[in-house]
Amino acid sequence: MASTLPLTDSCRDSWGWNPEDKSPDVFLKGPRNQTAFFHPNWSIGAAGVRGTRPLLQGHCYYWEIEVAPRIYGTSMMVGIGSPKARLHADSFINLIGENNESWGLSHKGTFWHNGDSIVFTQPFLENTLTTVGILFDGRKGTLTFFKDGELLGQASKDLSKPDDDLYPIICSTAAKTEMTLVRARRSFVSLFDRCRNVIATSITKKELVHMLPIPNALKNIILDSM
Incomplete structure (x- = not known):
């Protein structure tokens, strides 16, 4: 992996x-359901899952998906989409990017949106x-991809004002394939957010958080970011 990652001035996202x-x-x-296992027996189409994190306008997010070595089939994809984007199809298709509700990168190197693709x-x-x-x-309303720490480039720049919130999505048509969320970061949203991050990164053990002279609600926020 490259030593420098996007969003250096950021905090861990849970x-x-x-x-x-x-x-x-x-x-x-896995913890927080970070690993998705697709078609455990056999596959008859495309299956996907949406993340719990909405991608808010005005903020930046970076996450990494580890695609297990079993890579094959019609399409294994990572990307983003609205709540209207389908997560299941009884056919072998590029599910993320099949229409204007989602944007996705396939393991075959193609980028999909609105049913169209480009070699990316x-x-x-x-x-x-x-x-x-x-x-x-x-x-800026942009979507950029990296592979094994190397910048691939900007895939889309028309995401500034979507009608709905956008979410991370992954999908696969291939049986017994797996993807895992291994890293997630986001830009700071407030001074409080920055202060919380300083406390969380300064404490080496979670047990020490309970000794802080602050309300329990704040302790839980700090613990969730550790």
């Missing part, structure tokens, strides 16, 4: 994949662990 907003062919596991990067290597980074800039 979210996972939403168990209430997914295809029935996606199974979640080289296909992911089979039998090789791949880490995809996604940078959503809600200030």
